Amino acid sequence: MTDNRLSIEKSVPGRRGITFRNPLREKAVVSADMRRKTPPRLPEMSEFDAVRHFTKLSTLNYSVDTHFYPLGSCTMKYNPRLNEDAANMKGFTAVHPLAEDEAAQGTLEMLYNLSSRLTELTGMDGITLQPAAGAHSEFTGILTAKAYFMHRGETERTEVIVPDSAHGTNPATASMAGFSTINIASEPDGRLSLDKLKEKLGPKTAVVMLTIPNTLGIFESRIEEIAEAVHKAGALLYMDGANFNALIGLVKPGDMGVDLMHLNMHKTFSAPHGGGGPGAGAIAAKKHLLPHLPMPLIKKENGRFVCDYGDERSAGRVKSFFGNTGVLIKAYAYLLVHSAKETGDIARMAILNANYILAKLKDIYPCCSKEYCMHECVLTPGHDLTEKGIKTLDVAKALLDKGFHAPTIYFPLIVHEALMIEPTETESRETLDEFIKAMREIHEEGLANPEVLKAAPQHQTVKRLDEVTAARKPNIRW
Numbered sequence: 001m002t003d004n005r006l007s008i009e010k011s012v013p014g015r016r017g018i019t020f021r022n023p024l025r026e027k028a029v030v031s032a033d034m035r036r037k038t039p040p041r042l043p044e045m046s047e048f049d050a051v052r053h054f055t056k057l058s059t060l061n062y063s064v065d066t067h068f069y070p071l072g073s074c075t076m077k078y079n080p081r082l083n084e085d086a087a088n089m090k091g092f093t094a095v096h097p098l099a100e101d102e103a104a105q106g107t108l109e110m111l112y113n114l115s116s117r118l119t120e121l122t123g124m125d126g127i128t129l130q131p132a133a134g135a136h137s138e139f140t141g142i143l144t145a146k147a148y149f150m151h152r153g154e155t156e157r158t159e160v161i162v163p164d165s166a167h168g169t170n171p172a173t174a175s176m177a178g179f180s181t182i183n184i185a186s187e188p189d190g191r192l193s194l195d196k197l198k199e200k201l202g203p204k205t206a207v208v209m210l211t212i213p214n215t216l217g218i219f220e221s222r223i224e225e226i227a228e229a230v231h232k233a234g235a236l237l238y239m240d241g242a243n244f245n246a247l248i249g250l251v252k253p254g255d256m257g258v259d260l261m262h263l264n265m266h267k268t269f270s271a272p273h274g275g276g277g278p279g280a281g282a283i284a285a286k287k288h289l290l291p292h293l294p295m296p297l298i299k300k301e302n303g304r305f306v307c308d309y310g311d312e313r314s315a316g317r318v319k320s321f322f323g324n325t326g327v328l329i330k331a332y333a334y335l336l337v338h339s340a341k342e343t344g345d346i347a348r349m350a351i352l353n354a355n356y357i358l359a360k361l362k363d364i365y366p367c368c369s370k371e372y373c374m375h376e377c378v379l380t381p382g383h384d385l386t387e388k389g390i391k392t393l394d395v396a397k398a399l400l401d402k403g404f405h406a407p408t409i410y411f412p413l414i415v416h417e418a419l420m421i422e423p424t425e426t427e428s429r430e431t432l433d434e435f436i437k438a439m440r441e442i443h444e445e446g447l448a449n450p451e452v453l454k455a456a457p458q459h460q461t462v463k464r465l466d467e468v469t470a471a472r473k474p475n476i477r478w
């Protein structure tokens with residue numbers, strides 16, 4: 001039987017693991033009025049029970065190191081251990097954040113080299129590595145665009161155009177930066193309509209934000225015409241490049257007419273997400289926007305690496321020091337083991353894996369698009385399942401019992417009952433086949449016994465939660 005008690009519930013008065021002798025003469029150090037009246041309420045356990053308790057908790061963790069994690073839009077790829085070793089190198093960890101440039105040449109050189117490599121991959125002219133995540137990069141990018149228009153005196157440009165196939169952080173960013181957001185509905189093929197865009201473009205347009213590939217996993221094939229129209233209106237084209245895993249080494253956004261874009265180190269460049277993070281982002285920009293990026297930018301002068309603090313045209317700092325440098329080291333280590341030629345293979349394999357899943361499942365889980373996808377595919381439960389009242393949530397919950405993390409569900413919002421699957425390039429064909437088998441079994445089980453599927457998961461520590469109440473009125477007290 002599973003023992004799900006908290007450590008405090010396992011507590012036995014007086015039981016101890018190790019007893020520490022207090023090295024401080026308590027009375028002399030803490031004055032009487034500051035001393036607690038009652039002992040703290042801590043679990044009293046033997047050392048062995050404490051080890052078992054925490055080891056068991058650690059096995060409840062679901063991570064890329066334990067299972068396939070096909071979370072669409074998140075690029076949950078393998079995080080090479082080599083990168084951790086690089087980030088732990090004494091030469092990086094021992095540098096004082098306030099060290100003079102001369103005393104931090106190694107770190108500055110790494111940041112400079114990473115910037116150069118990313119600038120080359122994106123086809124842009126310069127980059128800041130300050131942002132702490134993807135959404136934070138977008139915010140930085142839009143602040144950079146704002147500084148650009150302010151400097152030009154074009155203060156009437158108050159609108160940001162965002163198609164409904166963009167990531168949700170795009171319109172949120174535009175609003176946070178003080179712009180009004182103009183939404184454009186996508187065409188039936190999931191792409192942006194050039195005609196609809198032209199109708200919305202005008203003297204008030206500051207930026208058009210496109211997620212490429214978009215949240216349907218589709219490439220904006222008319223990107224050059226889009227860029228031309230945007231520039232003709234005097235606006236800037238921003239690319240949400242968080243999905244760059246589908247493009248790396250294959251195309252350069254700078255060549256497609258993009259003015260500024262962001263990258264997510266914790267997606268494309270293999271740095272861990274979440275608890276293994278934190279994240280790191282980057283904003284790459286074309287020449288006309290470089291003075292407006294947050295400073296400092298790192299430059300090479302006479303063989304030494306120096307910080308350039310720019311001038312009043314800069315959008316200002318968005319993060320202390322150089323951003324999340326540890327994460328940036330991991331991204332750089334990742335790029336060091338991939339030659340320029342090999343980076344294209346990352347994208348090719350990511351695309352191949354997503355299309356493999358699509359091809360093997362679309363007969364029972366129809367896809368929102370009739371064509372090939374890029375690095376992720378968006379499927380839905382078919383009519384045969386929905387007729388029996390089965391929803392995307394039921395499929396996702398059933399996957400947990402089969403040992404898989406659920407894909408992203410109900411996103412993108414423009415697809416009814418979406419199941420967004422992103423396998424990444426680091427999964428083997430065998431793993432993909434196991435996932436496909438599980439999805440096909442769920443389909444069969446759903447047709448044969450829909451009520452069981454609707455009650456899934458059956459074998460997890462917690463079953464169906466009231467997720468709305470959990471989010472709106474979280475009860476986080478024991």
Ligand SMILES: Cc1ncc(COP(=O)(O)O)c(C=O)c1O
Binds near residue numbers: 135
């Ligand atoms: C397309 C896209 N844009 C932006 C973001 C936001 O990135 P972050 O979660 O690092 O803030 C994500 C996150 O995965 C994304 O997929």
